[in-house]
Amino acid sequence: MDIVCNNISFQLPHKLSITRTPFTFTTTKSRTGPYCSLQKYSTSSPIMRKPLINSLLPKTDHDHREYWKLNPGKFGRFGGKFVPETLITCLSLLEAEFNFVLQDTKFQEELSTALRDYVGRETPLYFAERLTDHYRNEKGEGPEIYLKREDLNHVGAHKINNAIGQAMIAKRMGRKSIVAATGAGQHGVATAAACAKLALDCTVFMGTADMEKQSSKVLLMKLLGAQVKAVDGCFKEASSEAIRNWVGNLEKSYYLTGTVVGPHPCPIMVREFQSIIGKETRKQAMEKWGGKPDVLLACVGSGSNALGLFHEFINDEDVRLIGVEAAGFGLDSGKHAATLAKGEVGVYHGAMSYLLQDEEGQILGTHSVGVG
Known part of the structure; x- marks a missing residue:
């Protein structure tokens, strides 16, 4: 679930990101206030645009088209396509097919039907009344808290939004076999469900540690017809x-x-496939209180749910976007999953991003009480 806050009366800082300012990591006493209840560890790592990068980013539809002609898949210095030559043709074909279906009326109608009838969209924007009351101060002031209930989708999460869309593209391209990797198991279940609907073979790779923790998800994938293959390690492996x-x-x-x-x-x-979360949120916010949210809050693990919620509001300067990473035993402990807060720029799995690395540039493992 993602959290949407409305009716917040304090000043909200700018929120978009390319490079980070130094983070702070402090130990605080637990306290309650009109808008928050701090836990033992409080960390902040805002990510800001550099002026040079800001000047390169597209500001209008025309600029956007010209930028992408010159920089396909690039977000400033991030993203890109760092792969062996053998994959270039395959990825180029996929890009061409994706660009085509974005404009194909028939595909969009089929996708909308699948999202409505199979996935169960749109999902509610639920007013969390008791949680809202809990965070009011003695004067009765505080945010109105809403939950975007992605957990009510078919198979229980937002992952199906993307899985069904990509599976439909795969079938259009004549692919009969789908390969996926999963950590917590939810993407694996969503992929298996999409493949079951479209009569595609499905193979899901999953770390042995995650399989032990998420045995019910493994069973569900198998019931949906997927072959689940164990890999020593976790999601990265x-x-x-x-x-x-x-x-x-x-x-x-x-x-x-x-x-x-x-x-x-x-x-x-x-x-693109997850952006329906934010699009629905904007529409539902307008219906419920006649405006936009003040704050959007989402956990950041793999990032798909956060980006799905945030993307619609990226250009809304008056909407604050907050992503929350897993700090584990603390950011200086070496046992955390705070890649954006503590990572360094590097290339992994074909793209430039923030990565947890050692002094020699080797990828480090993560720690979280969650799986994946």
Whole structure:
């Protein structure tokens, strides 16, 4: 679920991001206030645009088209397509197909029907009345808190929004076999459900540690007809193995990513299919209180739910976007999953992004009480 706040009366700072200002990590006493209840550890790492990067980013529809002609899949210095030559043709074909279906009326109608009748959209924007009351101060002031109930989608999460869209593209391209990697299991379940609907073979790679924690998800994937393959490690290792499997059979298989990482056009596709979350939120906010939210709050793991909510509001300067990462035992402990707060720029899985790395540039493992 994503959190939407309205009727907040304090000044909201600018919120978009390309490069980070130094983060702060402080120990505080628990306290309550009109708008928050701080836990033991409080961390802040705002991400701001550099003026040079800001001047390069598209500001109008015309600028947007020209920017993407010169920089396909690039967001300033991030994104891109850092892959072996053997994958360039495959990714270019996928990009062309994706660009075509964006403008294809028939595909969009079929997708809308699937999202409505199979996925169960639109999902409610639920007013959390008791949670709202809990955070009011002694004067009765505080935010009105709403929950975007993506958990009410078919198979229980937002992942199906993207899985059904990409599976439909795969079928259009003549691919019969879908390959995916999953951590918490939700993307694997969503991919299996999409493949079951479209009569596609489905293979899901999953780390052994995650399989133990999420045995019910493994069972559900199998019930939906997917083959689940165990990989030593967690999501990072499962993703690498899924990509290796896909590269070995490019002509017949399709790698269905559920995260906004990887080579272009994979992140753009995930963003486009998940953006329905934010589009519905804007529409529902207008219906419920006649305006926009003041604050949008989402957890940031793989990033697809956060970007799905945020993308619609990126150009709204008066809407604050807050992403929350897992700090684990603390940002200086080495046991956390705060890639944006503590990561360094690098290339992994075909794209430039923030990564947790050691001094030699090797990718570090993450820690979280969650799976994946």
